[in-house]
Every structure is written in structure tokens, then in C-alpha cells.
Amino acid sequence: MILKKGVLFCALLCLVACGGGGGGGGEEPEPEPRPQATPPSAVALIFPENNTECTEGTVVNENISRIPFQWTLSENTDTYEVVIRNLDTNDESTFVASTNEADISLARGTPFEWFVISRANGVNETATSPTWRFFNEGPGIENYAPFPAQAVAPQRGSFIDFTPTFVLIWEATDVDDDLESYEVFFGTDPNDLPSVGTSDVQEIEVDLTAGTTFYWQVLSVDSQGNTSTSELFEFRVN
Incomplete structure (x- = not known):
């Protein structure tokens, strides 16, 4: 009888030491890696057209008109940055849009160049469109100066x-x-x-x-x- 109690005690001790009785002591599975976001693609510019006089838009006053900029939608893109540079002053402005168009007010009778940067959330890589140039129509202008070379x-x-x-x-x-x-x-x-x-x-x-x-x-x-x-x-x- 003493021997049986000793055997029983050893068996219980072994069960506790080995984690018996449920619990499972195995390693937790590693988490699955998060999928990487896809970089955006570049847009194609639509309007204002390249190397032309822009005669469309809304005249705000003698010095300013509002131009309807348009470009194609691009894949994997969350926001678009429209970058516009005044070719007379070299001043540059950036406008953010969530779709493929933006009404932007600009000086009349002035040459500009513009391009669009595509951005995706969670991705550092961007995509940039070609650069186009245009003259914003001005009052009384019959002949425009050349674009800078x-x-x-x-x-x-x-x-x-x-x-x-x-x-x-x-x-x-x-x-x-x-x-x-x-x-x-x-x-x-x-x-x-x-x-x-x-x-x-x-x-x-x-x-x-x-x-x-x-x-x-x-x-x-x-x-x-x-x-x-x-x-x-x-x-x-x-």
C-alpha cells in the first residue's frame, strides 16, 4: 500500500511538471505579415493643354480667372498634388485634390507650367506626370510672348x-x-x-x-x- 501511494504521488508530480491537465504549452504562431501597399501610377494630363492659350474658365476679375484643371485617374492613388509654376516669377504653388479635377485661380495674361504628383497612403513612393505649359488668357492680349526656353x-x-x-x-x-x-x-x-x-x-x-x-x-x-x-x-x- 505504501508503494502504491508513492507511485501515485510520482505520477501526479510528473503530470503537474509536464503541464498535464489541459493548458497546452506550445509556442504561439507568428502573426502573418501585413500586405505591402502598392505604389501609385502617374496620371495623364488633360487640361489646360500643352503649349496653348487657355481661353476656358471663369473670369473672376481683370487680373484673375479660375481654370478647371483636369487629368486622368491613376491606379492605387489616394490624393493628387497639382503643382503649378508661374513662368514669369518662378513662384510655385501646390493644390491637393482627391479626384481628377480642381478649379484653381490664376493670374491672367501669364505663362504657367503644371504637373500632377500621385500619392498613396502608407507609401513613400510617388508618381509624377509629364509637365505641360500654357498661357492663361489675358484681357486685350493679341500676341503672346514666347514660353521660356x-x-x-x-x-x-x-x-x-x-x-x-x-x-x-x-x-x-x-x-x-x-x-x-x-x-x-x-x-x-x-x-x-x-x-x-x-x-x-x-x-x-x-x-x-x-x-x-x-x-x-x-x-x-x-x-x-x-x-x-x-x-x-x-x-x-x-
């Missing part, structure tokens, strides 16, 4: 290998399609750029020096004498 080659901020000469290439457009000539200013001092000549095509050859940073600007002139000056472009020669 844009650098094509070399690209702004680029590095190029040394060659004795290089052909600067730019792109310029005009609503009235009456561009006539371009004066190019080129040199190493951004505050004092000498003219290197006038061209009736959108390119000009310049001399280079190795290990030097160069700056250049383009003055576009149309048939009515209207002008526009590009931004200051720069590049480095290795």
Missing part, C-alpha cells in the same frame, strides 16, 4: 566629358508660333554672362574648358518683338 543638351546640372567645342541645344515654343530668333548668353560667371551670338535655330556652338562649370541662358524673340528669358542653366565639364 528649356535646356535639352546638356541637361541642367549635368556633367560632360571635355571636348574643345560643344553644341548647346534648347527647346522653345510659342502660342502664336512666330518665334524668330534666340540670343544665347554663356560663360563661367552666372552674374555676368556675355552674349555668344544670335541663332535662328535652337542650337549654337560654344567653346569649352576642362574642369570648369559653365552657365547659360536663352533669350527668345518672336515676330512682334516679344521676348522671354530662360532660367539659368549650368553644367560641369570634366
